[in-house]
Amino acid sequence: MRLLTYTTAARPTAGRLGAETDGHVVDLAALADHAGLPFPQDLLSLVRAGDAARETARRLLRGARPAHAVHPLDEVTLCAPLRPGKIIGVGLNYVEHVEESSRSLDTDEELPPRPVLFGKPSTAVTGPGAPILHNGNLTAQLDWECELAVVIGRTASRVTEEDAYDHVFGFSIVNDISARDQRRSGQWFFSKGQDSYAPFGPVVVTADAIPDPMNLDLSLRVNGVTKQKSNTRHMLFPIARLIADISSGMTLEPGDVIATGSPSGVGAGMVPPQFLLPGDTVEATVEGIGTLANPVVDAR
Secondary structure (H helix, E strand, O other): OEEEEEEOOOOOOOOEEEEEEOOEEEEHHHHHHHHOOOOOOOHHHHHHHOHHHHHHHHHHHHOOOOHHHEEEHHHOEEEOOOOOOOEEEEEOOEHHHHHHHHHHOOOOOOOOOOOEEEEEOHHHEEOOOOOEEEOOOOOOOEEOOEEEEEEEOOOEOOOOOOOHHHHEEEEEEEEOOEEHHHHHOOOHHHHHOOOOOEEEEEEEEEHHHOOOOOOOEEEEEEOOEEEEEEEHHHEOOOHHHHHHHHHOOOOEOOOOEEEOOOOOOOHHHOOOOOOOOOOOEEEEEEOOOEEEEEEEEEOO
């Protein structure tokens, strides 16, 4: 299933839980009402409700679809799929990015022996088409990072790599926006966590619909020009290892998101460096999920 949160022109502030299918958005709550079934009203509640709710969603999508429950995809506005309890970012998780970071961001040139983790607050989350805020009072080095996002579906504490995927609900995209000059000055939270620094979406694809998440092409374009192009098979630490490592000391809860790291091709690593400016458009694409596009706007 390709699950999402959307609004319509008639209800611009009320996010609805839907599923994308055949170029349309099907409202799952409306289907449940039509069938006389109790059902979660938003995607985070669906994730937390577990396997039974997910199976109900599949059954609803196989059944009758009243006209009021179906909208053309191009007539709705997509929102961030959900607001995670926490976002765990993974740094230096592609070998070539380790090299470019050591050259341009003063990080260690040696491969990290275990995952390098940091956090983003949930207030950094923004949805497809929503603006990335460029605050020139806080940064002159606004950068991009296309990343596969893992959405946790079951509470994970001290899980093994062998059991890790049992705790995955699905996959999405995070653009790990970063203010490089803030990090250089020691302000990690302002580097990674400002408002709008976690574009997320456009959908969450359930784990059963992604047969091999460790073999997905990913890319990023700025104003139509490709800046990043890689494949998740080049991760230094694969998804199962990340879940095991994170859950060894931090409980992962349903709806939490792991941003699994960026390949090479970030703006700071280019010669000369390139950074985002108001008026730019950034498009992050992951195979099997879609494209997450966001404009950059002046926030001052």
